[in-house]
Amino acid sequence: MSETAYLPIIDLGLALQGDYATAGAQIGHAFTTSGFCYVRNHGIPDELIERVRHEAMDFFHAPMEEKLACKPKEAVRGFNALNRTIMYGADNPDYKEFFQIGLELPPDDPAVLAGQPLRGPNQWPAGRPAFRTAMMDYFNAVGVCGQALLRSVACSLGIAPDFFVGKYDRPLQRTQAIWYPPHPPEREHDQFGVAPHTDYGCITLLWQDGVGGLDVQGADGNWIPAPPIPGTLVINIGDLLCRWSNNRYHSNMHRVTNRSGKERLSIATFYDPDYDAIVDPRDLNLPEGTKAFFEPVSAGDYIIGRIRESQKPKAEAS
């Protein structure tokens, strides 16, 4: 393991070959402290990342009418314009555009027919087959990395390595290409690309381009930069895994500001379990004599509740 100033860089090579102990111990340490780490040897080919970057930039540079033609039917899939989401407590909506995909299910899938939130066919822009292929290839590749991470996490908690991945048959994985225009100069003082927040789900895998702008909150409340490091992904946990771990793991505040004067691209994957996966801390090897702080909750109900909250205007948000 090597370190940046604050966040560890963990090698995932062995975990991707089925040996989770070393990465598990390091990830466990990172998640009980800052809640963040970098991973290298994550298994996603550079060529694939470059393909997504290129195709996504091309899409974000397209005319707004083309992008809006694949805006989400129900909030979560397709293109989301600037100012679409607001983080709890923030004064302004986030200054970003994003294109989001999830597990590709046909319209006649029972979960889709039943109207299960977060399910459905993806909303692809017309005439961009290379964008579609790149996003789907990335979606699949980042899922493999996510599974190695979850097995390592299970190892660090002393539970069966497949405990989490056994609840990822039809995961609520959401992968977003996120485009941050430079902040308008007159709004530099109060505009965020993403306002300070914690993620909602279990584990987030983030690729960022070379521009920078992601900060993580330190234990003293100060903001610590999480700069781009070539060949790595940034990994952090969300509130659902914090809850599942009975607060042993820490889902930490982070934010994005883009004061570079340049556009910035990131690819965030929220790697979350099946809709009906029951998140109950009692299943996670609670230390002797420790009480569970949380009641069981279904992963899907929890996550869609949090997403809907983030899309309410501030006055309505609780």
Ligand SMILES: O=C(O)CCC(=O)C(=O)O
């Ligand atoms: O784009 C980034 O660097 C981070 C984005 C993020 O934190 C989020 O979308 O939850």
Ligand SMILES: [Fe+2]
């Ligand atoms: Fe986040």
